[in-house]
Amino acid sequence: MLNKQGRPTTPAAAHVEHRETFTSNRALQLEEALIFDVGREDVCGVDFDEPAPFKARLGAHARKASTGLPGLSEPEAVRHYVRLSQKNYSIDSGLYPLGSCTMKHNPRLNERMARLPGFSDVHPLQPVSTVPGALELMQDLSHWLITLTGMEAVALSPKAGAHGEMCGMMTIRAAIEARGESATRRVVLVPDSAHGTNPATAAAMGFEVRSVPAGADGIVHVDAVKALLGPEVAAIMLTNPNTCGLFEKQIVEIADAIHAAGGYFYCDGANFNAIVGKVRPGDLGVDAMHINLHKTFSTPHGGGGPGSGPVVLSKRLAPFAPVPFLKRDDKTITLVEHAKGTQAAGRITAFHGQMGMFVRALSYILSHGSDGLQQSSQDAVLNANYVRACMADLMSLPFGNRPCMHEALFDDAWLKDTGVTTLDFAKAMIDEGYHPMTIYFPLVVHGAMLIEPTESESKAALDLFIMTLRDLAFSVKRGETERFVGAPHFAPRARLDETRAARQPVLRWTPRKPVLAEAAE
Numbered sequence: 001m002l003n004k005q006g007r008p009t010t011p012a013a014a015h016v017e018h019r020e021t022f023t024s025n026r027a028l029q030l031e032e033a034l035i036f037d038v039g040r041e042d043v044c045g046v047d048f049d050e051p052a053p054f055k056a057r058l059g060a061h062a063r064k065a066s067t068g069l070p071g072l073s074e075p076e077a078v079r080h081y082v083r084l085s086q087k088n089y090s091i092d093s094g095l096y097p098l099g100s101c102t103m104k105h106n107p108r109l110n111e112r113m114a115r116l117p118g119f120s121d122v123h124p125l126q127p128v129s130t131v132p133g134a135l136e137l138m139q140d141l142s143h144w145l146i147t148l149t150g151m152e153a154v155a156l157s158p159k160a161g162a163h164g165e166m167c168g169m170m171t172i173r174a175a176i177e178a179r180g181e182s183a184t185r186r187v188v189l190v191p192d193s194a195h196g197t198n199p200a201t202a203a204a205m206g207f208e209v210r211s212v213p214a215g216a217d218g219i220v221h222v223d224a225v226k227a228l229l230g231p232e233v234a235a236i237m238l239t240n241p242n243t244c245g246l247f248e249k250q251i252v253e254i255a256d257a258i259h260a261a262g263g264y265f266y267c268d269g270a271n272f273n274a275i276v277g278k279v280r281p282g283d284l285g286v287d288a289m290h291i292n293l294h295k296t297f298s299t300p301h302g303g304g305g306p307g308s309g310p311v312v313l314s315k316r317l318a319p320f321a322p323v324p325f326l327k328r329d330d331k332t333i334t335l336v337e338h339a340k341g342t343q344a345a346g347r348i349t350a351f352h353g354q355m356g357m358f359v360r361a362l363s364y365i366l367s368h369g370s371d372g373l374q375q376s377s378q379d380a381v382l383n384a385n386y387v388r389a390c391m392a393d394l395m396s397l398p399f400g401n402r403p404c405m406h407e408a409l410f411d412d413a414w415l416k417d418t419g420v421t422t423l424d425f426a427k428a429m430i431d432e433g434y435h436p437m438t439i440y441f442p443l444v445v446h447g448a449m450l451i452e453p454t455e456s457e458s459k460a461a462l463d464l465f466i467m468t469l470r471d472l473a474f475s476v477k478r479g480e481t482e483r484f485v486g487a488p489h490f491a492p493r494a495r496l497d498e499t500r501a502a503r504q505p506v507l508r509w510t511p512r513k514p515v516l517a518e519a520a521e
């Protein structure tokens with residue numbers, strides 16, 4: 001169904017597909033060995049001067065053997081890292097429909113702002129008097145986050161969504177302690193569709209987790225919550241929009257019920273990007289909510305690196321925000337760095353959080369303005385619904401063909417008896433040059449496939465993506481299982497044993513014969 005005219009863009013004959021090359025390179029797909037395999041100890045890419053005469057004071061601790069670290073010339077080092085970087089799929093290489101992760105474009109304007117020396121060169125141990133601009137920026141970002149969520153205060157220091165959950169639950173624990181109820185309020189309610197970090201956070205904070213079943217329509221019903229409420233309940237952790245891509249319609253009733261029972265309402269706000277400018281969580285009765293700057297406000301998901309998960313807090317929880325926090329009176333902004341003399345729930349990170357991410361997020365917010373932020377949410381929801389509507393005739397929807405929020409959730413009912421699984425289908429997308437959607441999450445849906453296109457894709461890009469999915473789906477229906485089983489066929493590595501990689505990771509490099517010596521034998 002894709003372009004059949006002109007020259008074929010896929011290898012035509014099977015013998016071409018499977019031909020091995022001497023180097024294992026395949027044209028532009030370049031192999032790269034481990035740095036320990038390519039490096040030599042006696043090579044260095046930099047000319048160092050002989051050190052000035054010095055007197056070693058290490059005594060018996062002085063190193064006698066060599067470090068064994070691999071040395072590379074400058075071009076070898078450049079090639080090594082460039083080749084590795086090309087093995088990554090990234091939002092800069094193509095559409096990245098990973099549901100729940102919000103892989104959207106990171107505007108280059110944000111990057112430029114974050115590189116301004118006044119921000120990028122700031123050191124966390126600099127005297128506070130030398131960084132009024134950085135504090136002002138943090139204050140501005142705080143103002144926007146508080147305004148957009150309708151909350152009282154914000155803790156900026158958490159460095160990821162999960163870290164934000166920890167911060168929020170710490171404030172809840174501190175508030176309960178202040179009420180003298182820490183011995184009795186020990187239970188946290190978590191819906192069974194929640195992101196795994198929710199129960200993990202509650203457990204790590206010493207709470208007992210009790211699961212709330214979702215209704216057949218994919219949302220949590222207030223009656224199910226009420227059935228579990230009691231004087232032992234400290235809080236509920238609810239995601240809205242939830243991980244099925246649905247808006248929790250009974251959220252206000254749920255908030256009222258938890259408050260009436262003396263508990264707090266933690267909202268997992270990782271999916272805030274679907275509702276920014278449309279609804280304020282504060283108006284829904286939320287007490288604490290983390291915001292993933294790396295999702296909603298387009299800061300990069302840095303390969304597990306610099307995330308940022310500020311937590312907004314209601315009036316009831318604001319006094320328990322961890323240090324450091326900003327205090328503004330009239331003209332001056334002060335940084336409160338010590339918990340002593342406050343009700344702060346301690347400190348959760350060494351310094352102040354991810355400054356570079358604050359700059360990027362504020363840059364995104366200011367360049368969009370309030371109307372632009374609202375438009376982004378609307379477009380994210382529209383795009384997800386476009387994908388849903390275009391695929392509904394071929395793929396099955398667990399909660400019926402009704403509007404979703406920012407992500408469309410399919411299940412594997414349509415794959416029944418085809419010999420193709422959710423995993424096979426997702427892996428075949430790699431051959432088509434797409435990162436797979438999120439699969440087998442949320443757990444409440446069998447063989448889940450969660451697609452989040454985000455607002456930053458054009459209609460043309462979405463159409464090509466949809467046509468690709470349709471082509472794959474027709475292929476399933478025609479019984480072309482070889483396209484799926486064992487896919488990806490064109491990637492440098494095919495099916496990895498992910499279970500073994502997780503259970504028995506090989507973390508230590510052991511020397512082996514140089515590749516060229518092996519080839520010569």
Ligand SMILES: *Cc1c(COP(=O)(O)O)cnc(C)c1O
Pocket residue numbers: 100101160161162163195197239243268270271292307309
């Ligand atoms: C991404 C996500 C989290 C965790 O955020 P991290 O920044 O990855 O720690 C928590 N809950 C939901 C619903 C998410 O999508």
